[in-house]
Amino acid sequence: MTSLQVTRGTRDILAPEIYYWQQLESAARQVLTQAAYTEIRTPIFEATELFARGIGEATDIVGKEMYTFNDRGDRSLTLRPEGTAGVARSYIENKLFAQGGVQRLWYKGAMFRYERPQAGRQRQFHQLGIEVIGSADPRADAEAIAIASDFLQAVGLTDLVVDINSVGSSEDRVAYRAALVEYFTPFIEEIDADSRDRLTRNPLRILDSKDKRTQEISQDAPSILDYLSSESQQHFEQVQNLLTDLQISYRINPRLVRGLDYYTRTAFEIQSNQLGAQSAVCGGGRYDRLIAELGGADVPAVGWAIGLERLVILMQQVAEQKQAAIDFYVISRGEQAEAKSLSIAQTLRKVGFTVELDLSGAKFDKQFKRASNANAKAAVVIGDSEIEAGQVQIKWLESGDQEAVAIAELSDSFEALRQKL
Template sequence: MQPLRGTKDILPDEIIFWQHIYNIAYEILTSSNYHEIRTPLLENTDLFHRSIGNYTDIVNKEMYSFADQGNRNITLRPEGTASIARAFISNKLYLTPKINRLWYLGAMFRYERPQKGRQRQFHQLGIECIGSTSPIADVEVIRLAIKILEELKCIEYTLEINSIGDMEERKIYELELINYLNNYKNDLDIESQTRLNTNPLRILDSKNSKIQEILLEAPKLKNFLQSKSMNHFNEICSHLNYLNISYKINENLVRGLDYYNYTAFEITTQRLGTQNTICGGGRYDQLIQQLGGPKTPSVGWAIGIERLMIIIQNQVKIQKNDNKIYIAIQNNKIQNRIWNVIKMLEEIKIKFELDLSNNSLYKQLKRANHLCVKVCFIIGEEEIKNDYITIKWLKTRTQQQVKLYHLKGYLNYLKNYI
C-alpha cells in the first residue's frame, strides 16, 4: 500500500522541524496577543463558493468536494480564512467589543499537480486580525510574518505589496482592462482567454512572458483608486519604511481570492524555483458580512509550511535526539523495579529511553553511545539485590553507585549537568 498521490507521511526526523515552526509561531504570536484557533477540516461547500469566488481556480478546479451520507455538499477546506470567518460568525465572537487576533496551523486540500513544495494535502500557518480598519493592522500582520520567517532563518525573501482598491473601483478598472485586452485576444493563452470573461484581474498574475509584455501598456489599477484606497496604502508604506522593512510595489499583484480589498501582499523567495511564494495575504473587509455576519474589517496571511520546510531544513540545526538518560536492564525478570526509577525521572522531568531489546548489556551500552546519550542507568541483579543503581557516564566512562533512596536527590543534582 502506498500513500495517495499528493499526500506525504511526515516522519519523526521531519516532525521536529514542524514542532520547531509551531513553537516559534506560538512564541511570537502569543507575545502579540494572537490566540490559536482550530477549525474543522470539513465545511459546507457553499462556504467556499460564497467566499473564495465561483470563478477562481480553487473553486473551479481544485476543491475536494463530495456528498456525504446525509446528501450534504461537503468540502475539505482548501484554505483557512473562510473557515475562520465562518467560526467567527457561528461562535458569535463579534459580541465581544474587541479586536480578535487569531492564528492557526493545519492541513488544507487542493487538487493540483503535485510538485516540490506543493502537495494535495498541504499545511498552512496563518493569522487573522479581525475588527480593525486601521492600516496599522495591515502593517502588524506583515511585520509578524517577516518576524517569524527571520526567526526561522528564512532571510532571503522579497515582500511585494499592492493596493487593489475596493469592489467598485475594481469593477470600473476591469471594464477598461477587458477593453484593452480584447485588442490582443488572439495573443492570449487559453487560460487567459477564459479569464477574460470570468476573472480578468487574474490575467495580471499570469506567468506567461508574452502576456506580461502585452500588459506593459495596459491600464494600471492604481489610476482607478480613490483617495481612501490610496491613503490607506500610502500609510502602510510609510510604516514599513519606518520599520526598515524592505518592499517592492507590484502593480500586477492581485492574489487569487475574490474576497480581498485594499491591501494585497506576497513574500517570495528565489530558493523555491517557480513556486516561489511562501506567504500571501491581504485585507478582506467584506467577507464576514458576505457570509452573514456583521460588517467586520479584517486582514491576514498564510504561510505554506511545506515550502517553508524546504528552506529551513538546510538552515536550522535541531538536536534530533535529546534523551538525557538511557536505562539498560540486565535481566527481564527484574523489570518491575524500573517503574520506580521511571516515576522519579518523570517527576523531575528528565528525558529518558528505556531499552526494550532484551540484548546483552554490551549491546545496550553500544546503542546508548550511538544515540549520544550522556548517562546510562544500569539495573541488573546486583543492583536489585543491593538496592542501588549503577550510573555510567558514557563520555568519560566513569561510573558510580547510587542507593535508590538517594536517587531522587541525585537526579535533582544531575539535571543541572545533562
C-alpha cells in the same frame, strides 16, 4: 497482495524532516502568543457553499481544485482548500464580535487542493495563517506583515522583501475591470485559455497568470494604482509609511493581485532572497467584504497564510548552507596520527577556522565520504607517514588539488590557507 501506499499528492513526514516541522510550530506559537494572537481550530471540511461564496466561483480553487463530495444526507461538503473562509464562518457563527474589539486569531492545519504534485506542493498541504478581524486601520495591515516577518526570521529566513499592492475597494475595481477588458480583448487569441475565460468573469486574475505570453502582454496592462479612490490611495500610503517606520523593506508591485476574490485594498507577498533565487514564502492581504458576503456584519479584516511544506524546504536548504561553513575536516588514521589530530584541529580553530574532527577511526575512504557529506571545503589528512614527515596533506575537496603543509608552520600558513577557502 498489492502493497498499500500513500495516495498521490499526500506524503508521510518522518525524521529528520519532522524536526523542522516541530521547530516552525514552536516558533509560530511563541511569536504569535507574544503578539496577543489566539489559536483557532476549524473543521477540515465545511459546506461547499462557504468556499464558493467566500473564495469566489470564478477562482481556480473553486472551479478546478476543490475536493467536494456529498455525504449520506446528500449535503455537498468540501475539504477546506484554505483557512480564511472557515475562520470567517466561525467568527460569525460563534458571535466572536460580541467580545468587542479586534479579534487576533491564528490557525495551523491541513488544506486540500487537487493540483499537480511537485516539490513543496501537495494535494494535502499545510498552512499557518493569521486573521485580524475588526479593524480597517492601516496599522493592522502593517502589523500583520511585521508579524509574518518576525516568524520567518525566527525560523532562520533572512533577506526578506515585501511586495505590496492595493487592489482597491470593490467600487474602485468597477472602472478598472472595464479597462482591463478593453486592454486584453485585442489579445484574445494570444492569451492562454484560462485567461480568455477570466476576461469576462474576473479580468484581474489575468494579471496572476503563469503563462509566459500572457505575462508578456500583461506588462503594458493598465495599473490598478491609477484607479484607486482618494481613500484607498491614502490607506495604501499609510501602510507604506508604517513599513518604512518598522524598517521593513518593500516594493510596490502593481501586478500583484493574489489568487482569491475576497481581497480588498492591501495585497502582499513576502519574498526570501536568502538562497540566491527569489522565493515567495507568505501571501495575504485585506478582505473587508468577506464576512458580510458570508452573512455577517460589515466587518473589516486582514490576514496572511504561509505554506509550510515550502517553508520546510527552505529551512532545510538554509541548514545545509550553514553546514557548508565547515572549513576543514580533519581525517586521521593510525595510532600516532590520531594522537596528533586533536592538537592540529585545535591549532586551526585558534586562528579562526571552523573545523570538524573525525573521531571514528574508520578507513580513509569512509572519512573522506563524511567530509564530503559535511560540505567541508578541505580535508586535513594525517597518517603515520605524515607524522613521520612532520606534515599534513590538505586536500581541497571541490577541485581535488592537494598540498603538503608542515605541522610546525600551520599557524603561520593560515592567511595563505584562508585565501584558498
